[in-house]
Amino acid sequence: MIDSKIMETTKSILKEFGNTYFSDKDTLKRNKVIEDLDAYTPMLMKALLANQLIHDTYTESIVIDDKSVEIFKLNEFIEMFTYKEYWQDSYTKFENKIGLTAGGKFIDETADVVLDFPFKDTVLKAGMTKEDQKDADEPFLHETIAKAEIDQLLEPKIFVNATKYDKENLEGVSTDKFDDENLIIKGNNLIALHSLKERYTGRVKLIYLDVPYFFKKTIAEDAFKYNSNFHFSAWLTFLKNRLEIAKELLSEKGSIWINISEDGMHYLKVLADSIFTSDKFVGTIPRKTRNGKSDVPYNLSQDFDWILVYTAGLENDEIMGREVKRQYLETEDFPNRPWRKADLTSQRTVQERPNSNYTMVNPKTGKGYPVNPKRSWAVAKDTFQEWYENGGIGFPDDYAFMSGDRPFRRIFKDEDNAKNKSSAVYSDFLLKLSNGKTINKLGNDQIDNLFDRDDFDYAKPEELLSEIMKVTTTEHDMVLDFFMGSATTQAVAMKMNRRFIGIEQMDYIKTVSVERLKKVIAGEQGGISKDVNWQGGGSFVYAELMEKNQGYLKDIQHAETTKQLEDVVNRMIAGGADFDFRVDVEKVMQDPEYQAMSLADKKQLMIKVIDKNQLYYAYSDMEDRDVQELMSESDIAFNKSFYGERDL
Structure with a gap:
């Protein structure tokens, strides 16, 4: 043990x-x-x-x-x-209890009694796999995990099989160094996030998450390939643990965009407020998911999901913004200084701004322009001359080509450039997400063009991620998605010249996610490729968390007979697997009550007794020569490079 x-x-x-x-x-x-x-x-x-x-x-x-x-x-x-x-x-006392306790102990331990419901930590909630799926990468772990039991769980882990993909090496080449490149990680996303913490804290500009949805019932057309039908408290805790570490990774003006269904959106909003604080809430954005359906509850087709947006920045920061291509005029009276027109009125009335209640006269022509009583001039009477002499005010009768009948504010291109300020994001951005331009069918069609639909269902369309990245990032900014799925986020980031990190624990990371990014490097022309004139290129590094007990977990989950399960457990005992320190596994296996249990119950029990601290090898384990013997020289060098050549 x-x-x-x-x-x-x-x-x-x-x-x-x-x-x-x-x-x-x-x-x-x-x-x-x-x-x-x-x-x-x-x-x-x-x-x-x-x-x-x-x-x-x-x-x-x-x-x-x-x-x-x-x-x-x-x-x-x-x-x-x-x-x-x-x-x-008694192995039956491994199970979580709900009942009468005193001082945190159940009544078989003390006489002082209160009603108590133990908190399910669900720090792992590992694979999110459907119960009937046998090719899952990790089982769904649902158990109480005490603080003393998770002292090593979230330590940085060893990476293995690091492989670099670029245009010259589309099939990949082993790499022994990491130069802050695009990164794809296979493994439990919570554990992987904590392995990224030292290198990436405060560096991620955008986090996009298409989280497992919380449904009141199983909905086939919305179901992911992993289990998206959580118990409510487990679902909230599952997300809480991941959002807390995500918050640490966000840059000073970074933002996190969480895609969520109608069922879970309001609950997630309360949870996210508690993590990021309500002051950091940016907004809720609707996204149209389909074009309507007739067979629906209450005869109302709910055709939208939602995106909750939070930031690490302040209210006055440009968390969002966009580059607007402005039209400038060039005139003889301002040589080499292109300019544009802007409104010269205020939203306040002349009663509110009495110093702006005057008739504005064009000094060149003498023509007067009375004030609108409901919208006073933005320039006070005593500062008009200064503004005019600096070129800040123009009149329509100054130019034969000019249309309009009101004075205007003149803004020079060099002034716009000096501000280096993005334009605000207006409602037309929301319309792109809500008018059907980013519906699920579009994402499905894009996957169909790359793979067989059976490989992955309900990927988000590239256009959705493109619109989000346009208003939240610039080239070379870091983008993170730790529910990577089919790698839509990473594909768009590569095409838009953003850096990216992706994390996925399901086996399709190799057959879908990595393969899709290889196609992007090769120059595939789906999704947003034509819009951004994508010609191929780019690169990324793929690495896996080095499995320890994780491999045994999968073997237990895949056991189809009692004999297969016993073989796995005996192999664990003989191989020195790490069990929970409170369990005598050999004693449990000899217990007649255990032997009478169903295969499913035995599997569930054995999953519980595995030490969850040891799902993957910790980076500190590289001190052990036995661990180094399991790694290649390239693996060892890659880890030292990734973790900054620090002493073990």
Whole structure:
């Protein structure tokens, strides 16, 4: 059995007391430990709290009479020992309980009773695979994961099989270095995001997420190839964990766009407000998904989904903007200074702006232009002459070709250029998303042109991502999509000369996602290619998180008979697989009650006992020669390059 980092550290401290807490070399006297903890035995408490990991995990500072006091969360620490007995004595007590508890412990542990519903952390929610799908890359993990159990889960992981694709190497070539290139990662997206944290925190300009939708019931035409029908609380927690790390990756003026269905949009809005804060909410954008359907609930065809937009920036920042091609005039009175017309009135009335209540007279012709009482001049009477002399005001009777009957503000091209300010994004942007120009059928047709429809359903159209990137990014900005799917986001980013990161854990990353990007490099002409005059080119690096227990998880999930399952478990035991520190797997397998369980229940149980910290090899594991022997020289060099040649 493999202990968690907390338990391993605690045992090393307890061993300093000789035989006090161990009956032999490795058998811990749990009752003795709990007894001395309950008694706050001074030497024991001093030794434990002197350890930084235990101190940081199990102490909390509170203020009493303006003085800071540290409190040791004894009950939480003791749980690490009490639950050990439950897991070893009866595997049925692995299961989450809903019921009567006191102090976080169920009534079979204490007499003080309250009604409690344990929080499902669902930190993994790994593969999101449909229950009946046998070729899934990861099982759907649904269990309580305590803080002490996830101390290593989110550490940076080892990458393997790093392969670079470019126009000269469309079939890929192994690479031993990483130069901040476009990156595609195969693996659990939460774990992969934490592996990106050190390199990419604060660097991502745009995050687009087509998240698993929350449906009240299974809807065939909307279903992804992974499980999109979550229990409500699990769905929210699944997204919460990922949005929290996504927030850290956003650049100072970056934005995150979350595509979501009607069923889940309002719940996700509340969750996202709690993560990004409501002050960072930019807006809700409707996107038309289809052109109507007659067989619908309540006889109303809901033909839109929604995009929630949040930012890391401030309200006055240009989070969105677009380049507008303006028409400039060239006239003899302003040589070499092209200019354009703009409105010279204010929305305020002359009562509100009495200093702008005057008849504006053209100094050249003497023609007067009375003020509109409902829209005063934008220029006050006492500043008119200054504006005029600087060329800021023009009159229609100055030019024979000029149309219109009102004075105008003159803005020079060099003034526009000096501002370096993008134009605001108006409602015509929304119309492109809501008038059917980005419906699902368009995305389906684009996939049909690249692959067989059976390879991937309901990809978003390239036009949707193109419109979003136009108003949120410029060339070379970083774009992230960690629900990558068929790689629409990455394909558009490549065609628009943006840098990108994509993460996907399903096996189709190799047959669909990577293959699509290879076609883009080769110059495919679907989607937005003609609009941007795409001629091919670009490159990306593909890498995989190095599987550890993850491989065993897949083997368990794919076992079709009890014999196959037993073979996998025996192989795990013989191969030194990492189990949860609270479980004696060999004892469980010998239990008559376990032997009487159905195959499905046995599989679910074995998935629970695997140590989720060890799904993939941690980068720190490269200190171990045994781990290095599993890697190529190229793999080792790539990881050192990716993580900045830091010491292991």
